[in-house]
Amino acid sequence: MILYSMPTSGNSYKVRLLLALLGRHDVQRIDVEYLTDALEQAKQQGRLPFGKAPVLVLDDGTLLPESNAILCYLGDDTRFMPQSPVARAQMLGWMFWEQNQHEGVIAVRAALRAYPHRRALATPERMAELLERGHDLLQIMEDHLATRDWLVGDHATLADLCLFAYTHSAGARGGFDMARFPAIGAWIERITQLDGFEGLE
Known part of the structure; x- marks a missing residue:
């Protein structure tokens, strides 16, 4: 998987934090900071459906935008997702x-x-x-x-x-x-x- 992440953004950080807590070091990270060529390139390539990071790209190419939606996807069946x-x-x-x-x-x-x-x-x-x-x-x-x-x-x-x-x-x-x-x-x-x-x- 690939994570498009804005280094200074709390929304991107919350995803990086969950990955760290889960020991998920298999996710490639692409930094797309404000006012950088990398951010514009990601937008032009259609990698940011809502025009902002974070976006998680699944192995099959599916794009998952929105930080809290990504948290729910990655956190499913982990200790961070309540059973009740x-x-x-x-x-x-x-x-x-x-x-x-x-x-x-x-x-x-x-x-x-x-x-x-x-x-x-x-x-x-x-x-x-x-x-x-x-x-x-x-x-x-x-x-x-x-x-x-x-x-x-x-x-x-x-x-x-x-x-x-x-x-x-x-x-x-x-x-x-x-x-x-x-x-x-x-x-x-x-x-x-x-x-x-x-x-x-």
Whole structure:
């Protein structure tokens, strides 16, 4: 298989993290960073159906876009996929929330700070709005993790890996005040202790 991966993207990182935790070193990786020839080439070759990474190319050539869909494919029948239908639905609920709410605030604020071609959009009003909204979203996670070690069940699932990708860098990259969220901090530490863990580049 081949993974088209954007090195600085949390969405791509979550797939790389799962592969590392599963010991899957058989997947070829092609880096397609923002504003590079490699990204444009991948688009022109039709390798990025939705115009963005990550995309997993299966052995038969099938293209699987969208990070959380890739997580579900790779995580099927592994320790990161709950066996109970209810627990699976709860896991998917967190993963849908990550893309629908969390990623569009936490990741966007970090991107506005990091990528030069997006800095024109980083008005003081927009950044303040994202900061306030991001703290509210992180508080949802904090309240949930205050009474449990993992988002769903008694061990790490795809939901934890999915939300870890942008949450663990929310302070350094997004400027969020992570000292306000000790339960999230402890959860982040637990994930970094998982066998095979690899950090964001």
